[in-house]
Amino acid sequence: MVAVVSMLASSSRIARDLLSFRNINSFALILCPFALLGSALLLRRHTHLGYILAAVGAVLPLPWIFMTESRGFGNSWISMNASWNYPDTFRYMRYSQLRIISVALLLATLIWAVTRLLPSHWQLRNRPLNRRTWPAMVITLVFIVWWFATFAFPYRQPLIVDAVQPELSILQVKKNGIAFHETRVSVYRSGRYYIVRNNRRLFQYSFVETVDEGFLTGGLRTKLEAVQALPALKRRLDQTPRTLRARHGEGWYVEMSNFAINTFTTEDATSPPADLQSFFREVEGAPSIGAHSQHEVRDVCLGFCYDPKAGLGYRAENQRCREQPDGREHCY
Numbered sequence: 001m002v003a004v005v006s007m008l009a010s011s012s013r014i015a016r017d018l019l020s021f022r023n024i025n026s027f028a029l030i031l032c033p034f035a036l037l038g039s040a041l042l043l044r045r046h047t048h049l050g051y052i053l054a055a056v057g058a059v060l061p062l063p064w065i066f067m068t069e070s071r072g073f074g075n076s077w078i079s080m081n082a083s084w085n086y087p088d089t090f091r092y093m094r095y096s097q098l099r100i101i102s103v104a105l106l107l108a109t110l111i112w113a114v115t116r117l118l119p120s121h122w123q124l125r126n127r128p129l130n131r132r133t134w135p136a137m138v139i140t141l142v143f144i145v146w147w148f149a150t151f152a153f154p155y156r157q158p159l160i161v162d163a164v165q166p167e168l169s170i171l172q173v174k175k176n177g178i179a180f181h182e183t184r185v186s187v188y189r190s191g192r193y194y195i196v197r198n199n200r201r202l203f204q205y206s207f208v209e210t211v212d213e214g215f216l217t218g219g220l221r222t223k224l225e226a227v228q229a230l231p232a233l234k235r236r237l238d239q240t241p242r243t244l245r246a247r248h249g250e251g252w253y254v255e256m257s258n259f260a261i262n263t264f265t266t267e268d269a270t271s272p273p274a275d276l277q278s279f280f281r282e283v284e285g286a287p288s289i290g291a292h293s294q295h296e297v298r299d300v301c302l303g304f305c306y307d308p309k310a311g312l313g314y315r316a317e318n319q320r321c322r323e324q325p326d327g328r329e330h331c332y
Contacts, residue, residue, distance in 0.1 A: 028060040035060065036109070051113045058110035065103055069151070072321030072329030076100050077152040080300040083206075092158075103147075104140055111136035154240065154320050154331055155305040161316040164188065168224065170280050171253040171311045175244045178202040180303075182311050185283050187224060191216045192290075193283060196313075202303040209297050213290030220286070223279045230273050233262050240332055241308040252276070253308045261312070 035057030042050035069075045079096035082089050118130040129135075166186040174181045184196040192215055200207035216224065227233070233254055241263050244251050251265040252272040264272040299306045314320055321331040 029064060032057050032060040039113075048117070051116045055110055055113035055117070058106045058113065062103070062106055062110075065099060070329065071151050072323070072331050073317050074158065075151045077148055077300055078156045078317070079158050081155070081157045081298050083157055083295065083297045085296070100144070104144055107143060108136045108140040111139050152301055153305055155299060155301070155307055155310040155315065156317050156320050156331075157315045159316050160318050162318075165257055166255075166313075167257050168228065169255045169312050170276065171251075171308060172280065173244060173251045173253070173308060173311065175246070175249045175251075177247055178303075180244075183284065184311060184313070185280055186313065187216065187283075191221065195284060195288075198297065200297075200303060200306070204303055205300070206296050206298045208294055210292070210294040212288040212292050214283075214286055214288055216283075217286075220279070220282060223275070223282070227273075227276050227279050228256060230275060232273050233260070233276075243307050251308065253312060255312055261309075263308075 035053055039050045039052075039054035039057055042053060044050075076096040076099045080093050082093055112133060115132065115135055116130050120128050120130060122129045124132065167189050169184060169186045171182065171184045179199065179201050182196075182198050182200070185193060186196070187193040192213060195212045195214075196209060197212075198207055198209040233256060241251075241253050241261060244265065244267060246267055249266045251263065251267075254262045254264075254272070254276065264270045309320070321329055324330050
C-alpha cells in the first residue's frame with residue numbers, strides 16, 4: 001500500500017514528463033499506480049479479479065524499465081558509482097535507487113499475484129501452491145542478484161570521456177587483508193604528471209582519493225625514456241588484469257601509449273624491472289608543484305568491482321564497454 005500511495009503521489013509529475021512522448025510505455029506507466037490501487041480495493045470482495053488486476057498493474061511498467069537499462073551504457077547500478085559532488089548527483093543516485101526498489105516490488109507483486117491465481121489442486125508438500133508467498137520472494141531475490149552481477153561489473157562510473165592518453169601509467173597496489181593501498185603515476189607528453197593515491201577497503205562503499213601534480217625534470221625525462229625502452233614492457237596483456245586474491249600481496253601494472261598493459265605481481269612470482277621501480281620512487285618523492293585535490297570515489301560493489309584497470313584510470317563507460325557490430329554491448 002505504501003508503494004501504491006508513493007506512485008500515486010508522483011503520478012502527476014510522471015504524466016507531465018511522459019505524455020509529451022505519447023507512446024504505449026508512457027500510458028502504461030501512468031496506468032500502473034491506478035491498477036495497483038484498484039487491485040488493493042478489489043481484493044476484499046472480488047479476490048480473483050483483484051489478483052488479475054494486481055498482476056496487470058505490476059507488469060505494466062516493467063517493459064519500459066528493462067528497455068531503458070543498458071549493461072554497458074547507463075544502468076541503475078553503475079549510477080550509484082557517481083563520484084562527483086554536483087547538486088544533481090544525489091537526486092540522480094536516488095532515482096536509480098528507486099528504480100531498483102520499484103523493480104523488486106513490482107516483480108514480487110507480479111509473481112505473488114500469479115501464484116495466487118494458480119489452481120488450488122496444485123500442491124507443494126501437501127499445501128496448495130497458490131497459498132505460498134516464498135516463491136515470489138525467492139524468484140525476485142534471484143533476479144536482483146543476477147541483475148546486479150550482470151550490470152555492475154566491470155567497475156564504471158556514469159560518464160563518458162574523451163581524454164588524452166598518458167604517455168606512461170604505473171599503478172602500484174599493496175594488499176593487506178581487505179585493505180588496499182594504491183598509488184598511480186601518470187605521465188603525459190607535455191611533461192606534466194599526476195600522482196593519485198587512495199586507501200580503500202573491501203565492504204566499504206566509498207573512499208577518498210588524492211591527486212598531486214608536477215612536471216618532469218630533465219633527469220626524470222631521461223629515466224622515462226629508459227623505462228619506455230625496457231624489453232619487459234613490450235609484451236601485451238590481452239585480458240583485463242586480475243585483482244590480487246592472496247591475503248597479502250603486491251602488484252605493479254604498467255601501461256604505455258600503445259595500450260599494452262603489463263603486470264608484475266607476487267601471485268605470479270614476477271617483479272617489475274629495477275629501472276621502473278626507481279623511476280616510480282623518484283616521481284613519487286618529488287615535491288608537488290601543482291594543485292592538491294581530493295575527492296570521493298564510490299563503488300556499489302563495496303570494493304569488489306574496483307579492479308586494477310579502474311586503478312589505472314579506466315572508469316568511464318566508454319573506456320570499459322563498446323558496442324559490437326551486431327549491436328550487442330561488450331564490457332571488459
